[in-house]
Amino acid sequence: MTNYFSSNYNDKSRWMSYWYQAREVVNFNPGNVLVVGKGDGLISEYFKLIGIKTTTLDIDKSLNPNVVASVLNMPFSDNEFDAVLCAQVLEHLPFEDFNKALLEIKRVTRSSTVISLPHFGPAIRIFLKIPFLPELKLSLRLPYPIKHRFKGEHYWEIGKRNYPLKLIKSEMIKSG
Numbered sequence: 001m002t003n004y005f006s007s008n009y010n011d012k013s014r015w016m017s018y019w020y021q022a023r024e025v026v027n028f029n030p031g032n033v034l035v036v037g038k039g040d041g042l043i044s045e046y047f048k049l050i051g052i053k054t055t056t057l058d059i060d061k062s063l064n065p066n067v068v069a070s071v072l073n074m075p076f077s078d079n080e081f082d083a084v085l086c087a088q089v090l091e092h093l094p095f096e097d098f099n100k101a102l103l104e105i106k107r108v109t110r111s112s113t114v115i116s117l118p119h120f121g122p123a124i125r126i127f128l129k130i131p132f133l134p135e136l137k138l139s140l141r142l143p144y145p146i147k148h149r150f151k152g153e154h155y156w157e158i159g160k161r162n163y164p165l166k167l168i169k170s171e172m173i174k175s176g
Contacts, residue, residue, distance in 0.1 A: 018043055021087050021116060026050070028112040030082030036074075036105065037089035038065040055081070071101045079110040087116035091154045095163070102175035117168065120146075120159035 021043055025033055032053040035044045041063070047054040057074060058065035069075055071089060084105050090098055105113055128136040148160040156163045 017087070017116065018046075021085055021114060022046055024114045025083050025085050025112075026052075028083045030112065032081055033083045033085060034074075034076070034081040034108060036071050036084060036086040037092075038063045039088070043085065043087070072097060072104060074104055074108055076108045078107055080108050082110050083112040083114070084109045085114045087114070088118060090115065091117055091157055093155060095156045098168075099171050099175050102172060106176055115172075118154065118157045119165070120148075120157040 025047070030052060032055070033047055035047070035054060035056045036058075038044060038056040038058040038060075041056070044054045044056045055067065056065040057067045057069055057071070059068065059070050061068045067075065071086065072093070086101075086105055090101055093101055102115075105115075124138075124140045126136070126138040145159065145161040145164070148154070148156055148163065158165050158168050
């Protein structure tokens with residue numbers, strides 16, 4: 001079980017991920033948002049603080065979500081939410097359920113969805129700052145497709161063998 005409140009969990013990259021998630025959702029200017037996978041609750045609390053009506057959904061009742069349910073069968077009306085955020089959740093389902101989860105998210109979303117998934121692979125990051133010139137940032141993932149091994153949490157990850165980004169994008173397009 002993940003300890004959402006440890007300093008190891010909330011490292012710099014996770015805080016950066018929260019920033020991107022929040023920015024994407026806020027840019028849609030939603031009146032209400034569904035956060036699928038409450039986790040530590042930081043992102044949902046932020047949405048509430050800035051005045052977005054926020055509903056959380058998680059299968060783990062110990063996290064005290066507003067609704068205890070699976071993303072595969074959400075007890076909401078069609079088009080109930082202006083936006084849905086589903087970050088670092090879908091990889092916790094067998095890949096065979098990925099499309100079903102996407103369709104269920106689409107069903108409850110009126111207009112906008114933000115989905116974030118882990119991407120495995122060693123990265124090369126280059127930062128170059130020369131005085132009087134704009135900063136250059138470059139990040140590349142090197143293909144290194146190892147076989148994914150289920151260890152109780154993630155069933156699959158983008159970039160691992162049999163789960164290339166192209167496949168994930170194709171499944172997302174299929175689900176609309």
